[in-house]
Amino acid sequence: MGNAILKYLEVPHEGANIPSRWINDDIKPVEAERKHSDEQGVLASSNISVYMIGSSLIAMGLTWRQSLAAIVVGNIIAVGLLVINSLPGMFYHIGFPLVNRYVWGLYGSLFVLWNRILLSIVWYAVQAWIGGECIYVSLRAIWPSLESRIPNQMPQSTGMTTAQFVAYVIFMVLSLPVLHIRPHKLQRFFYISAATILVFEIVILIWALVSMGNSGFGSTISEPRAGGSGWKIAFGIVSTIGGAAAGILNQNDYTRFARTPREAILGQLVSFPFYSILCATVGILVTAATQNRYGKPLWNLPTLLGAIMDNGGSRSRVAVFFGGAALSVSQMGLNVPANALAGGFDMAATFPRYINLRRGAYITVLVSIACNPWKLVNTATIFLAVLSSYSIFLGPMVGSMIASYFAVMRRKIKVEDLFPCHEDNRGIYWYTYGVNWRAPVAWLCGMVPSLPGFVAHVDPTVAIPVGLSRIYYICFLTGTAISAAVFTALHYVFPAPVVNHFVEKAPSPGLLMPEYRLRWDRGEDSVYEIVD
Numbered sequence: 406m407g408n409a410i411l412k413y414l415e416v417p418h419e420g421a422n423i424p425s426r427w428i429n430d431d432i433k434p435v436e437a438e439r440k441h442s443d444e445q446g447v448l449a450s451s452n453i454s455v456y457m458i459g460s461s462l463i464a465m466g467l468t469w470r471q472s473l474a475a476i477v478v479g480n481i482i483a484v485g486l487l488v489i490n491s492l493p494g495m496f497y498h499i500g501f502p503l504v505n506r507y508v509w510g511l512y513g514s515l516f517v518l519w520n521r522i523l524l525s526i527v528w529y530a531v532q533a534w535i536g537g538e539c540i541y542v543s544l545r546a547i548w549p550s551l552e553s554r555i556p557n558q559m560p561q562s563t564g565m566t567t568a569q570f571v572a573y574v575i576f577m578v579l580s581l582p583v584l585h586i587r588p589h590k591l592q593r594f595f596y597i598s599a600a601t602i603l604v605f606e607i608v609i610l611i612w613a614l615v616s617m618g619n620s621g622f623g624s625t626i627s628e629p630r631a632g633g634s635g636w637k638i639a640f641g642i643v644s645t646i647g648g649a650a651a652g653i654l655n656q657n658d659y660t661r662f663a664r665t666p667r668e669a670i671l672g673q674l675v676s677f678p679f680y681s682i683l684c685a686t687v688g689i690l691v692t693a694a695t696q697n698r699y700g701k702p703l704w705n706l707p708t709l710l711g712a713i714m715d716n717g718g719s720r721s722r723v724a725v726f727f728g729g730a731a732l733s734v735s736q737m738g739l740n741v742p743a744n745a746l747a748g749g750f751d752m753a754a755t756f757p758r759y760i761n762l763r764r765g766a767y768i769t770v771l772v773s774i775a776c777n778p779w780k781l782v783n784t785a786t787i788f789l790a791v792l793s794s795y796s797i798f799l800g801p802m803v804g805s806m807i808a809s810y811f812a813v814m815r816r817k818i819k820v821e822d823l824f825p826c827h828e829d830n831r832g833i834y835w836y837t838y839g840v841n842w843r844a845p846v847a848w849l850c851g852m853v854p855s856l857p858g859f860v861a862h863v864d865p866t867v868a869i870p871v872g873l874s875r876i877y878y879i880c881f882l883t884g885t886a887i888s889a890a891v892f893t894a895l896h897y898v899f900p901a902p903v904v905n906h907f908v909e910k911a912p913s914p915g916l917l918m919p920e921y922r923l924r925w926d927r928g929e930d931s932v933y934e935i936v937d
Contacts, residue, residue: 416761427511427824431753431762434820434925435498435661452602452739453535453706453732455681456688458648460704462641469689471638476685479645480678486646486653486885488673490807493818494657495666496918498925501655502754503823508809511823511831512839517802518751524651524795525748526773527781529740533580533770534778536736537573538707543729544572546714546722565779573779576733577770583741584749584766588662591742598738603680605731606687613694622693640878647796647881649681652743654799654806658750659742706732745769797859797877800884801851805844808889813896816914819907820921833903843895851888855880 416429462472493504501521505514545551555568565573583594646653656673663669688704695709696702699716703709707729714725749765760768810816822832836842858877861867876883911917 415758416764426758427826429753429757429761431750432500432502432757432824434503434921436925436927452684452735454532454648454739455684456606456706457704458645458685459689460692460702461644463689466637467641469693472641472689473682473686475638475641476645477678477682479642480649480681482642482882483646483649483653483681484674484677486803486807487649487656487677488670490653490803491656491660491669491673492666492816493810494660495663495669496816496914497818497820497921498661499818499820499823500658500661500750500754502751503820504657504806504810506823507814507818507834508805508841509844510836510839510841511825511834513836513841513844515755516845518755520798520802521651521655522748522751522755522769525744525751525769527776528651529744529748529769530773530776530778531781532736532740532744533577533773534573534781535707536576536580536733536740537569539729539732539736540576541569541572541729542707542710542714543726543733544568545711546726546729549714549722563779570779576737577774579733580737580741580745580770581767583737584745584770585763588742588746588762595738595742598734601731601738602684602735605728605735606684609728610687610691613691617694617698622696636875636878639875643796643879643881647794649677650796650799650803650881651747654803655747655751658747741766794859794862794880797855797880797884798852800881801848801888804851804885804888804890805847805892807885808847808892809844812889812893813904813908815908817908817911817917818921819911833901833907836901841901843892843899846895847888847892850891851884851886854887855884 458476459469459472462475463469467475493499494501502514502518505517508514509517541551548554551568552566555566555571557566557568559565559567559570583591586594660669660673663672691709692702692704695712699709699712703712710725710728710732713721717724745766746762748769749760749762749767752760752765752768753762810818819833822834825832825835831839834841854873855877857869857873858875858880861869861874862877912920
């Protein structure tokens with residue numbers, strides 16, 4: 406009976422000869438039918454979070470000019486890391502979980518996946534709550550007496566009202582049909598989402614500048630400030646990079662769908678920094694232009710829309726309704742691929758026999774409710790500080806991935822050994838009991854130097870030397886560099902013989918990559934067998 410239930414729960418296969426212990430149809434390398442152009446760069450760089458990045462930098466003590474400089478430099482570095490770390494996906498059409506199998510080992514890669522799954526669940530919860538705030542603004546534009554129409558039954562300790570919770574539920578429900586669509590068929594929705602937020606940002610910028618009148622810009626821009634030190638600017642740069650850290654880590658999940666490497670590289674190089682810088686700049690200018698009107702800088706877009714509605718007439722309500730709707734679509738276009746699908750893909754790689762991308766995405770959404778995002782956003786400031794600084798753990802992971810691909814593997818990947826089909830032949834990436842011990846050692850070496858600064862950032866009462874604080878200021882860069890150096894050194898001093906043998910004997914990357922791409926495009930799955 407138990408075996409029959411487990412058999413029923415197994416995910417279906419499009420091909421009968423795909424080994425289900427290590428792989429399923431969602432994890433396998435992408436074939437020609439599923440390839441499309443890359444629009445993830447626009448989605449990841451044009452959203453509410455990027456719009457608000459200027460507030461965190463200005464609140465930290467930087468001037469608006471220093472904040473813009475940090476945003477520009479940070480995005481240039483981020484896009485460089487983004488492209489470099491996503492090359493395996495472009496050339497071999499494999500995603501983040503498979504890439505980490507040759508870095509960490511078949512079982513060792515689960516550590517990285519579990520970290521990314523945790524981030525996906527929590528950030529889906531937080532972003533969904535923000536999406537609910539956008540829905541709430543639109544509902545208030547229709548019914549200004551929304552709070553009296555839906556009497557509040559929530560305890561004050563929750564930090565929300567019943568009407569706000571209803572708006573959150575509406576956003577969650579509207580997102581569910583999008584999760585059901587395969588990623589390679591979602592590009593039209595993503596284009597609509599990206600276009601919606603871009604049009605909204607341009608419209609609200611024009612409105613803010615034209616209507617600010619003689620009051621001019623508020624203190625955000627017009628008043629002189631002392632500004633921050635060089636180390637604070639460096640921290641602002643790394644904070645900007647940290648905002649894209651999760652995307653840098655798993656960008657292979659998206660570049661694997663690219664029709665050509667050139668298309669993916671150009672798409673990222675152009676769209677990601679351009680739209681990130683544009684969106685953050687719009688946030689600073691709009692906030693400054695509306696500061697005197699509303700008495701204080703309103704960095705949060707739903708809060709700004711609420712102020713516009715409360716201080717305007719019927720026309721303002723119409724504008725706010727469409728503004729809230731636009732932000733809701735944008736938030737959905739960001740949250741689904743960046744968190745729900747990312748979490749679903751990692752879960753599918755963890756339990757490929759029983760979880761596919763679609764099931765994993767729904768699990769991510771359902772578990773995110775247990776995070777109580779209304780408390781995270783409204784009360785759990787320490788927890789959010791931990792999440793915003795999580796790049797100290799992600800940077801070393803990125804460093805090992807880059808070092809493995811370029812320095813150790815020399816861009817030569819034996820893809821079929823990332824999902825071995827025989828128990829007695831587990832492939833060259835089995836390492837030691839399924840774990841490449843060099844990866845966790847390199848990760849620890851990259852993470853530990855920034856740990857004291859991380860603790861002090863989360864709990865300001867902790868006193869640490871200035872030098873350790875400065876290491877934390879540039880934690881993503883130092884973590885990436887140290888991890889990459891240690892990973893390379895360990896493979897040089899303690900080489901993995903079977904891996905080195907393949908790298909030495911395999912054809913050049915220029916021959917190996919097209920051979921694999923041709924194999925996937927032909928759908929040659931018959932060379933693999935099912936493992937029960």
